[in-house]
Amino acid sequence: MDRRRNFGGKSGLVRSGLAPAAIAISLAFTALPAPSFAQDYVFSTVRIEGNSLIEDATILKFAGIARGTSMSAAELNDAYQRIADSGLFExxxxxxxxxxxxxxxxxxxxxxxxxxxxxxxxxxxxxxxxIKSQSRRVFSAAQAEADAAAIAQAYADQGRLSARVEPRIIKRDGNRVDLAFEIREGRVTEIERLSFTGNQAYSDWRLRRVLETKQAGIFRRLVQRDSFIGDRTEFDKQLLKDFYNSRGYVDFQVLSVASEYSRERDAFFLTFNVREGQQFRFGKITTVSEYEGVDPAEYAEVMKIRDGASYSPLAIDTTITKMEAVALKNGLDFLRVEPRVTRNEREGTLDVAFVLTKGPRVFVERIDIEGNATTLDQVVRRQFRTVEGDPFNPREIRDAAERIRALGFFANSEVNPTQGTGADQVIVDVNVEEKPTGSLTFGASYSVANGVGFNIGLSEANFLGRGQYVSVNLNVGADTQNSGITFIEPSVLDRDLKFRFNTYYNTTDKDNAAYNTTRIGVQPSFEFPLSDFTRMELRYKLASDELSEVGGDTPANSSPILVGEEGKEVSSAIGYTVSYDTRVGGMDPTRGTLLRFSQDFAGLGGDVEQLTTTALASHQRKIMREDVTVRAEIEGGVVHRFNGDTRILDRYTGNGKIRGFEPNGIGPRDLNAVNEDALGGNYFAVARLEAEFPLGLPTEYGISGGVFADVGSVWGLDNTTGAGGAAVDDSLNLRAVIGFSVFWESVLGPLRFNFSHALKKEDYDRTQNFDLTVSTQF
Incomplete structure (x- = not known):
């Protein structure tokens, strides 16, 4: 039977034999004649006994005793201590x-x-x-205790603060032991309640949405962010500070974070005590030059800060970046922009003077990158707008550090400038810790219109360490099958030029219609910035679109318009999209705008000569202390065929454009055909209004509500001769829908329940008063 022995702490030290050794040496000294304590010892011979694995020379080296050299009693005790501290001896x-x-x-x-x-x-x-203990290495009780603590910390990082780890040894023959760590994992220590004190401008509900930590909800056993992790609290404090600072609360502080353990010791009550301070807005904004020969007027032109807007550090940083870009264009490498802020407590404003000064002449000597075993140096290096030999700009280095973190390739990354070989030289040290970037995903989806679907995907975000993205996806539903391959090179020639290549193969089998479709295509594209928030995409598309089995076995039941469109067409098209988007990274975090305009011209060979134009304008804003988000959108599109009539595969059907209707539920319809086929239209336009707000439920449930209203239409056909020679009504007939939504951030994925009612519709329209969409991966 195995004999197990516990160890650790003071009792472990005594059992290990170290204390008896100290007693032995003490007794040995006591046995000497009394006058010897006042004398030095001189040993002509050192004899070592009891060692079988450790060489004599190694022990003598630890002892530091030389033959024939006098030693005091204190020095002899130091020798003993050095041997004992080696960790090699019991x-x-x-x-x-x-x-x-x-x-x-x-x-x-x-x-x-x-x-x-x-x-x-x-x-x-x-x-x-x-752990650091290893097989076939010398056992150390102290190291085993340290390993037990490290294992307990690994469990604590997962929120299991009650985990207990006991190291045990099992003696074997040949002076060997088995080391066993007995683990009691314990339960996850959850955050039972997140609360705030001192907050007046924003509700607890709003602030909880800012934090990375979440309260334990009804799916507490499946959610990881409701586990208590001490390090995450510091991150949450920074998130709160960034949130308030970006809204003009420059004096915001997290005074303390109180964590109270529950009586059952399985949960925490976390309270953030905050001081919001006064909210400031921008007052007088000026540009001043202290750099001889520099006219501030040119730099003031790039400033976009509005008087009266909420003070934002992001607006300051963006303005400084733009001004420094002007300086570089003018060849002023060492011009620095210093924001000088004057507080006006009574008015609640901050006057900002952007002062142009001459900075020190310091250059980047080199950029050292470490820790990237897989990722190529150039992937990290191209995040810098600075190269070796360029003037050193601290702001640019900080921005580069943020870009490196945003790549998503590294678990940790640090960028630190250090002194170079000269007083005017700086070395930029980049230390990264890589993390897995590939994934194999299996997923499921459900919608009222299309039923259950399944998908499988394989993706790699850092392909071959080059920072490239590659994905292969297959999605199979009841009546659809979609597959595709995507390749993205984010920095062509190490510039902000994104190359994307897509290829797809999609089929439908009587999917809410009396026909089948097969669509195959490839689409390479380039995307690049035009300004801070404006980007352009240029693309080419080669596609084969086939409409087949119209009406199935009885094509006479279908509209002759669709029957005449049956067959395959090849199109070769070039297109572009210009978009302006301030929803992410805009100067005002409470509002954002998206403008998008696209055109595709088919006619570079192939069977189709056609122009397709779409446009979208969207604006969202957070109101009522940011508890409510309102959105307004206008979207429209036109398709025009130059060499014949458009086909159903090219026209708009209203799917996903106007809520409250089935797929193919609105627009021109051949009512004289047995199948009453939806034909789509060459034009569509829709206006959408939506508001999202809390329902008063606990935040941890992840449930919020919304209301919406859509007004729009699909209309216009080239050929209106339907079944029996009757004309199809393709007029602009407006539809109007109102509805209520329930949003649920569930563990299955984001769910949206739509309950709608059509206020205005045509008799032949097909409404859908309830809709549910869900998509999840596992």
Whole structure:
């Protein structure tokens, strides 16, 4: 039967034999004649006993004793301490005997195997990377205790603060031991309640949405962000500070974070005590030059800050970046922009003077990159707008650090400038820690219109360490099958020029219609910035679109318009999209605008000569202390065929454009055909209004509500001769829908329940008063 032995702490030290060794050396000194304590010892011989694995020379090196050299009692005790501190021995004795010093040791055993017992949440392989004890190495009680603490910390990082780890040893023959870590994982320590004190401008509900930490909800066993992790609290404090600062609360502070353990010791109550301070707005904005010969007027032209807008550090940083770009264009490498802020407490404004000054002449000596085993240096290096030999700009280095973090390739990244070889030289040290960037995903989706669907995807965000994105996806539904391959090179020629290549193969089988479709295509494109928030995409598309089996076995039941469109067409088109988007990264975090305009011209060969134009204008704003988000959108499109009539595959059907109707539920329809086919239209236009707001439910449920109203239409056909020769009504007939939505951020994915009612519709329209969409990956 195995004999297990516990160790650790003071009692472990005594059992290990170190304390008896100290007693032995003390007794040895006591046995000497009293006058010897006042004399130095001189040993002509050092004899070592008890060692079998550790060489004599190694022990003598630890002791630091040279033959024939006089030693005091204190020095002899230091020698003993050095041998004991080596961690190689279970017991040590130093026994002076005349001119001979006898060193008796009992060697620590070697570790035979290391086992982990009781662990289910963390695999053995992962725990093996946490500890430092290794098989076939000398056993150390102190190291085993440190390893147990490291394992407990790994569980604490997962929110299991009650995890307990006990190291045990099992003696084997040949002075060997098995080291076993007995683990009691305990339960996840959850955040039962997140609360705030001192907040007046924003509600608890709004602030909880800012934090990375979440409250435990009804799916607490599946959600990880409701686990208490101490390090995450510091991150949450910074998130709160950034949130308030971006809204003009420049004096905001998190005074304290109180964490109270529940009586059952399985949950925390976390309270953030904050001081909001006064909200400031921008007052007088000026540009001043202290750089001889520099006219501030040119720099003032790039400033977009509005008087009276909420003060925002992002607006300041953006303005400085633009002004420094003007300086670089003018060849002023060392011009620096210093914002000088004057507070006006009574008016609640901050006057900002952007002062143009001459900075120190410091250059970037080199950029050192470490820690990237897979990612190529150039992927990290191209995030810098600075190269070796350029003037050193601290702001640019900070921006580069943010761009490196935003890549998503690294678990941790640090960018630090250090002193170079000269006073005017700086070395930029980049240290990164890579993380996995590939994934194999399986997913499911459901919608009222299309039923259940399944998908599988394989993606790599850092292909071959080049920063390229590659994905292969297959989605199969009841009546649809979509597959595609995507390749993205984000920085062609190491510039902000994105190359994308898509290829797809999609089919439908009587999907809400009396026909089948097969669509195959490839589309390469380039995307690049035109300004801070404006981007352009140029693309080419080669596609084959086939309409088949119209009406199935009885084509006479279908509209002759669709029957005449049956067949395959090849199109070759060039197109562009210009978009302006301030929803992310805009100067005002409470509002954002999206403007998008696209055109595609088919006619560079192929069977189709056609122009397709679409436009979208959208604006959203957070109101009522940012608890409510309102959105307004206008969208429209036109398709015009130059060499014949458009086909149903090219026309607009209203799918996804106007809520409250089935797919193919609005627009021109051949009512004289047996199938009453929806024909689509050459034009569509829609205006949407929507508001999203809390429902008063606990934040941890992730449930909010919304109301919406859509007004629009699909109309216009080239050929209006339907079944029986009757004319199809393709007029602009407006539809109007109002509805209520329930949004649920569930563990299955984002769910949206739409309940709608059509206020204005045509008799032949097909409404859908309830809709549910869900998409999840597992």
């Amino acid at each position: 017991a040590v004795e130093l026994v002076p005997s005349g001119g001979t010093l006898v060193i008796r040791v009992v060697e620590n055993p070697t570790i035979n195997v290391i086992n982990f017992e009781g662990n289910r949440r963390i695999e053995d392989e992962e725990l093996a990377t946490v």
